[in-house]
Amino acid sequence: MNPKKLGLAAALAITVSTTALAEEQVVNFYNWSDYISPEVLENFTKETGIKVNYDVYDSNEALEAKLMSGGAGYDVVVPTGSFLERQVQAGIYAEIDHSKLTNYGNLDTVMIEKIARHDPDNKHNVPYAWGTIGLGYNIDMIKARLGDMPVDSLDLIFKPELAAKLQDCGITVLDSPAEVVSIALNYLGLDPNSESKADLAKAKTLLSSVRDNYRKFSSSAYISDLANGDTCIALGYNGDVLQAQGRAEEAGQGIKVDYAIPKEGTVVWFDLLAIPADAPHKEAAYQLIDYILRGENAASISNYAYYAVANKAAEPMVLEEVLNNPGIYPSDEVKANLFTQNAHAAKFDRLLTRAWTGIKTGR
Amino acid sequence: MSIQTGSAWVDGSGSRLAKYNFFKRVNWGRVSVFSVPTLWLAIFFFIPFLVVFKISLSETAIAVPPYTALLDWNAEDAYLSLKLNLGNYLFLFEDSFYIDAYLSSIKIAAVSTFFTLLIAFPIAYLMARSKPSTRALLLSLVILPFWTSFLLRVYAWMGFLKKNGLVNEFLMSTGIIDQPLIMLQTDFAVYIGIVYTYLPFMVLPLYSALEKMDMTLLEAAEDLGARPATSFFLITVPLAVPGIIAGCVLVFIPAVGEFVIPSLLGGSDTLMIGRVLWDEFFLNRDWPMASAVAIVMLIVLVLPIMLIRNSQGKEETV
Amino acid sequence: MIETPSDSALEASPQITELPLWKQEGATPFLRIENVTKKFGDFTAVDNISLDIYKNELFCLLGGSGSGKSTLLRMLAGFESPTSGRIIIDGVDMSGIQPWKRPINMMFQSYALFPHLSVEDNVAFGLKREGLGRTEVKQRVAKMLDMVQLDHLGKRKPHQLSGGQRQRVALARSLVKRPKLLLLDEPLGALDKKLREETQFELINIQEELGVTFVVVTHDQEEAMTLATRIGVMNHGVIVQTAEPHDVYEYPNSRFVAQFVGSVNLFEGRVIEDQPDSVRINSQEAGAVLYVSHGISCAPNQKVHVAVRPEKMRISRQQPDQQENCVCGVVEEYAYMGGLTVYRVRLASGKEVRVTQPNISRASSERLTWNEQVYLFWDLDSSVVLTA
Numbered sequence A: 001m002n003p004k005k006l007g008l009a010a011a012l013a014i015t016v017s018t019t020a021l022a023e024e025q026v027v028n029f030y031n032w033s034d035y036i037s038p039e040v041l042e043n044f045t046k047e048t049g050i051k052v053n054y055d056v057y058d059s060n061e062a063l064e065a066k067l068m069s070g071g072a073g074y075d076v077v078v079p080t081g082s083f084l085e086r087q088v089q090a091g092i093y094a095e096i097d098h099s100k101l102t103n104y105g106n107l108d109t110v111m112i113e114k115i116a117r118h119d120p121d122n123k124h125n126v127p128y129a130w131g132t133i134g135l136g137y138n139i140d141m142i143k144a145r146l147g148d149m150p151v152d153s154l155d156l157i158f159k160p161e162l163a164a165k166l167q168d169c170g171i172t173v174l175d176s177p178a179e180v181v182s183i184a185l186n187y188l189g190l191d192p193n194s195e196s197k198a199d200l201a202k203a204k205t206l207l208s209s210v211r212d213n214y215r216k217f218s219s220s221a222y223i224s225d226l227a228n229g230d231t232c233i234a235l236g237y238n239g240d241v242l243q244a245q246g247r248a249e250e251a252g253q254g255i256k257v258d259y260a261i262p263k264e265g266t267v268v269w270f271d272l273l274a275i276p277a278d279a280p281h282k283e284a285a286y287q288l289i290d291y292i293l294r295g296e297n298a299a300s301i302s303n304y305a306y307y308a309v310a311n312k313a314a315e316p317m318v319l320e321e322v323l324n325n326p327g328i329y330p331s332d333e334v335k336a337n338l339f340t341q342n343a344h345a346a347k348f349d350r351l352l353t354r355a356w357t358g359i360k361t362g363r
Numbered sequence B: 001m002s003i004q005t006g007s008a009w010v011d012g013s014g015s016r017l018a019k020y021n022f023f024k025r026v027n028w029g030r031v032s033v034f035s036v037p038t039l040w041l042a043i044f045f046f047i048p049f050l051v052v053f054k055i056s057l058s059e060t061a062i063a064v065p066p067y068t069a070l071l072d073w074n075a076e077d078a079y080l081s082l083k084l085n086l087g088n089y090l091f092l093f094e095d096s097f098y099i100d101a102y103l104s105s106i107k108i109a110a111v112s113t114f115f116t117l118l119i120a121f122p123i124a125y126l127m128a129r130s131k132p133s134t135r136a137l138l139l140s141l142v143i144l145p146f147w148t149s150f151l152l153r154v155y156a157w158m159g160f161l162k163k164n165g166l167v168n169e170f171l172m173s174t175g176i177i178d179q180p181l182i183m184l185q186t187d188f189a190v191y192i193g194i195v196y197t198y199l200p201f202m203v204l205p206l207y208s209a210l211e212k213m214d215m216t217l218l219e220a221a222e223d224l225g226a227r228p229a230t231s232f233f234l235i236t237v238p239l240a241v242p243g244i245i246a247g248c249v250l251v252f253i254p255a256v257g258e259f260v261i262p263s264l265l266g267g268s269d270t271l272m273i274g275r276v277l278w279d280e281f282f283l284n285r286d287w288p289m290a291s292a293v294a295i296v297m298l299i300v301l302v303l304p305i306m307l308i309r310n311s312q313g314k315e316e317t318v
Numbered sequence C: 001m002i003e004t005p006s007d008s009a010l011e012a013s014p015q016i017t018e019l020p021l022w023k024q025e026g027a028t029p030f031l032r033i034e035n036v037t038k039k040f041g042d043f044t045a046v047d048n049i050s051l052d053i054y055k056n057e058l059f060c061l062l063g064g065s066g067s068g069k070s071t072l073l074r075m076l077a078g079f080e081s082p083t084s085g086r087i088i089i090d091g092v093d094m095s096g097i098q099p100w101k102r103p104i105n106m107m108f109q110s111y112a113l114f115p116h117l118s119v120e121d122n123v124a125f126g127l128k129r130e131g132l133g134r135t136e137v138k139q140r141v142a143k144m145l146d147m148v149q150l151d152h153l154g155k156r157k158p159h160q161l162s163g164g165q166r167q168r169v170a171l172a173r174s175l176v177k178r179p180k181l182l183l184l185d186e187p188l189g190a191l192d193k194k195l196r197e198e199t200q201f202e203l204i205n206i207q208e209e210l211g212v213t214f215v216v217v218t219h220d221q222e223e224a225m226t227l228a229t230r231i232g233v234m235n236h237g238v239i240v241q242t243a244e245p246h247d248v249y250e251y252p253n254s255r256f257v258a259q260f261v262g263s264v265n266l267f268e269g270r271v272i273e274d275q276p277d278s279v280r281i282n283s284q285e286a287g288a289v290l291y292v293s294h295g296i297s298c299a300p301n302q303k304v305h306v307a308v309r310p311e312k313m314r315i316s317r318q319q320p321d322q323q324e325n326c327v328c329g330v331v332e333e334y335a336y337m338g339g340l341t342v343y344r345v346r347l348a349s350g351k352e353v354r355v356t357q358p359n360i361s362r363a364s365s366e367r368l369t370w371n372e373q374v375y376l377f378w379d380l381d382s383s384v385v386l387t388a
Helices: A003-018 A038-048 A058-067 A083-091 A109-115 A139-146 A160-169 A177-187 A197-213 A221-228 A239-252 A282-293 A297-305 A310-315 A345-362 B002-010 B013-026 B028-056 B087-094 B096-127 B132-147 B150-161 B166-173 B189-212 B217-223 B228-239 B241-256 B261-265 B273-283 B286-316 C003-012 C069-077 C120-127 C132-145 C165-176 C193-210 C221-227 C247-251 C257-260
Strands: A026-032 A051-057 A126-138 A172-173 A233-237 A259-260 A268-273 B071-074 B081-082 C029-042 C041-054 C058-063 C085-088 C104-107 C181-185 C215-218 C230-235 C240-242 C266-275 C279-281 C288-292 C305-309 C312-318 C326-336 C342-347 C350-360 C373-377 C383-386
Touching: A003 C257, A026 A282, A026 C058, A038 A282, A038 A297, A051 A058, A058 A083, A058 B273, A083 A268, A109 A126, A109 C058, A126 A221, A126 A297, A139 A160, A139 B150, A160 A172, A160 C257, A172 A221, A177 A345, A197 A345, A197 B261, A221 A233, A221 A239, A233 A239, A239 A259, A259 B189, A345 B273, B028 B286, B081 C312, B087 B096, B087 B286, B096 B132, B096 B241, B096 B273, B096 B286, B096 C350, B132 B189, B150 B166, B150 B261, B166 C342, B189 B228, B189 B261, B189 B286, B189 C165, B217 B228, B217 C104, B228 B241, B241 B286, B261 B273, B261 C003, B286 C003, C029 C165, C029 C240, C041 C069, C041 C085, C041 C240, C058 C069, C058 C193, C058 C221, C069 C104, C069 C181, C069 C215, C069 C266, C104 C165, C120 C132, C120 C165, C132 C165, C165 C181, C165 C193, C193 C221, C215 C221, C221 C247, C230 C247, C230 C257, C240 C247, C240 C257, C247 C266, C257 C266, C257 C383, C266 C288, C279 C305, C312 C350, C326 C350, C342 C373
Parallel strands: A026 A051, A172 A233, C058 C215, C058 C230, C104 C181, C181 C215
Antiparallel strands: A126 A233, A126 A259, A126 A268, B071 B081, C029 C041, C029 C085, C230 C240, C266 C279, C266 C305, C279 C288, C305 C383, C312 C373, C326 C342, C326 C373, C342 C350
């Protein structure tokens, strides 16, 4: 993410809102921040005459709270798979009529199958981007403490003796109980989506054993911490780590950040385009989604946001530095080890949260 | 009164008179003065409170909104049923975790309030004792932080307190310490954040109490043999009590429910009820439970404070 | 009401036959103010004052606002320290001694009662600072409240008391520590007229009963007259005259004192005859030669003022027999005030003279009225020559 892009995004936001003509043709798009290249929206409006009201959020929780209250008025939203899964159960989303999407065939069928674990037959979603949860690390700091040991294993943060070595330079773990517990379960050789109390207890024991070596649980602060050298290893989202990498490079302080997908396997997450059941402009929503599915547009998004898109047609147009970055587009071998983290039953969510608070607060 | 209205029925002019009297008797100015704040309280406090209370008695459901209705109308049998779920409240006491969170929040808020008072008192005292021109300047300095975003100010503290932040760099360069202190992500940082953020809320009521104080009272105390320290504790402090109470309430209540400061400055083990509420709402998606937590917090906090204020008010009117 | 307590006060004082201390040669003063000056920046509030006050005196510092009387009082209490000079109380130099260590108590103009404490606790405040036992504190507070007749109001808070009651609490609080010296700042200022008169005599009673030395600051000359054993009249940071009330009134030493204490008619004139026991003054303002039956020290032909109090003058339609101290004028205004009538008479020189006459007769026919030509005359020993 470079500042120029951000500046452009801001400029676009202004033009989008001011140059729009007094047409009733609009689409309300609620997306993650910094998650679409501005020219995609600009060109969409030019081509279709549909004004895009673009609004951003920075957590699934924020999106969910708005959708659950009802009447938010959004036409296209971008929930993450496990969230969509539960939200579908609450009847929040309209079913997608795939026949209205001429570019649906561009999508990567392997990925679509994985996504179907969240949403059977993908009735309510169209894939937008995907990524992994892995280890972001400070190359030099890790080397200084662990030598030439490869940084592609969860042992670094889950084995007390290794974690203790990294305690002084800072270990950060996502403050996201479902995902972290899922990764821990998988690490222990258990079903990552298990809802068994015994399994949860095992995951808790594992995490509690290393808890004292962790500096913090955070879902966003690790970006700047990695970039500033305040933390040397973080379990986080690949896009965030790459963002930290970019920032560290720009700062020119000699801090080098890299990302590794753990060999034990990890969570793959999908951000999915969905249309709320009460969307006021469903037709425009279809047009927007179809536009995004076009190869060149999907590529543009991938190049901008440094996230992988599950779009075969886009691949030839994705920049080499993005396409060849194993942190963004991992090899098929690595892909095979990825698993989805599915939505839990409400009861298990409560147990999970309770266990998580127990881990964090040492109770 | 009833006789009057009776006659008014018979005599048309009488009814007009009665009406006139009624409007004369009711002091509309007074009514409006009282009705505006009452209306405000009703709309922005009481009704939301009832809504939250209602949610706390329902059950979670996978629906929009994600909880069940209390009233159920079965049109076929013409059967209206009311379902109240007290389970959320019972659960609060089943798991010691919630009580721990309340206690920990109260502890953090109490400690912060104490230190806020400790720091605010000299500031307010100095302001109240300074020349009117200086006073205006000091007053604006106290309010000045409000001109920048609260978040920005908390972030600034992160810059001060972090491992290679200003405080550590200063202490290291002066040789006081040779290892950086871990201050950020600790309860200490939370205290600093709360004290810093809420300081003006303590200073202002204290200042207004101290400013009203007659300075000759201190001279009188000295004249009667009290050293300055003694007169401070026997005269100044008791006279500042209304300000102290107002300031402590203004700091303590929001500090108990504080969410932003502990999440930014506190460690992961900083357990506060605001965080629990967040988890209930967003992680468990259990709106009824979250509501129950909020209602209990309100009762635990607001009731004793209202009682204190009430008894204080009574004492003053005697 | 006015007469009885003062009579009893006089009877109660046993040393009335003795010469007062300040008239005794070589008596040691209880309070000695030595060349005390207080400056606030460029402003001199108290200018080189020296003053001796004796045991059991009730000394009044009388002056207008800004005369420096309050500053002097505050220096005695220790709230201000003199820029130069010394204050000695009972032989002890007070410089550097903090207010809370001085054997002095003060009654404040605003009373300065502690609003959060009950009457009892206000009075007990000073005793508790001395570290006295609880029973002793209780006894002394009760005794003191009894003396100021507030024993039934001990549990009340100051805001539940009337002005007079508060004044008495303040007095009790300042007296309960049995100070050697009690300072009173405008003690009666906040009371209404009737209450003030009552309280004046109460103050005198208490002062004589307890044998405490009082220094009272007031701007009210009547108050000073009634209370004081001696009065120090202050102006611009200086004590202009120190004398017993009677002398301050009858023998003012300057125009300022004459005018500040009571009202006075001043006639400007020049000395034409200077005898050891009398002076003759030609006053164009009066339009007459004025004779004063006391000697003064002055240069021949010096410009002086002759002061005559309004009540010392007599007014008549007929020309009196006496040649001297008789002036002629026209009644310009008069005011009937019950006990007496105040006349404003304009002399030929244009000078306005104020005369008060007791209304001895009830008949209205004798009363003078507007534009009547009248003669004003006074006894030879009724006037004072003022050179300052």
